[in-house]
Amino acid sequence: MCPHTVHAVIAVKTLESAKSRLAGVLAPPQRSRLVLAMLTDTVRAARAVPAIASITVVTPDPVVARATRALGAVVHPEPRNATADPDGLNAALSAAAAALRARHGAVGLLALQADLPALRTAELSAVLAAAPMDTPALVADHVGTGTAALLAPAGVGLRPRFGPDSARHHYEDGALPLHGDWPGLRHDVDTPGDLAAIQELGAGEDTAALLDELGWPHQVRAAVTQVC
Template identity: 40%
Template sequence: MNGDAGFAWHVVIPVKPPARGKSRLEAPGVDRAALADAIARDTVDAVARASRVAEVVVVTAASGWPEGLADSTPPPARARPSAPIRIVRESEPAGLNAAIRRGLATIDRVLPRAVLLGDLPALRPADLDAALALAGAARLGLVADAEGTGSTLITARAGTALVPAFGADSAAAHRAAGHVDLGVAQESTLRRDVDTVEQLRAAAALGLGSRTATLLG
């Protein structure tokens, strides 16, 4: 377990099969399924390299996980070993919140838990660490996306129930359920999720993960 036990977060990431992922993301000359897969894998790699993460739980019906999960960053460039990645299989995709609940059910409630969406290709581990440090002081925490309406991260301290409400206007839904905004900077890479080409361009300006960057050339 990494770091102080109070900050050793278990993070659930739902990942759709690439053929079903990112239906609104049509980058010219780039296969959408391959792009969705690259974005998800870059996100998982970044989360695993955050120092406050004890375990990453990927919930997916996609084939090819965990094969090929290792990041291409040379080991000397890494500050610490990556957290373990555990795969929870879905026989068929059952929806975003159902997948998240499936992953959360495999984690003891006495542990601090978080849910992060798998569409943050510019995510820097340090930005996630900063948010999780703030989450240690909140019973239920929230990071809204760059537009302010969606949620990219929700958290629950040890012993607190975590109920996902992702979908349209999820930030408002999570606030209504008791989540408080964690005060993450607006320019944080943790806020830049990607569903459209315009959002992908904004993420690229922050610096994309290696798989997504390579795919986009």
């Protein structure tokens, strides 16, 4: 099957507010650097997919905007009704999707998580080749309850329902599950265990370099233990 041509959208909060669940093992500046490194690796892997025509990053953060523009992404301003809660994420993705279709017509869309540092270009290419031509589809995360990627074919609305139990909400909204051996795509990062898992899978260049610089996991965990 020939892969769809799609335009990808990614939403990113401010660096300071991201990844609070890693607060026990990483200090705020380290978490900010990690978020940016993971996003950079995600965008770089997606940019190499021939069937992805463009990547749009929705963010209020100027550092994120500069970094993703340098990788060839388009930056879309976060809409005023987008806040730090899951509905804000969905509003941001919907705004970017609407802007893309206003500019390019009824194109296919891919909503992608921003924290997929082990993502492989071949995985995304395989997903696009497997996606149905006329129905929304999704790839669930490694837990099975979240959504790593949401696809809307040309002419079909992108209806993001990211947040707790998002896979179920997307299924109920008519999205079909896509099944394949795509561990890097499925593994987003929220917890220390997730960091260990993406290291085992093989993190992208920026994330791997940062974790190595930080001495993750041994030096970081030792420092946290001493503080506590």
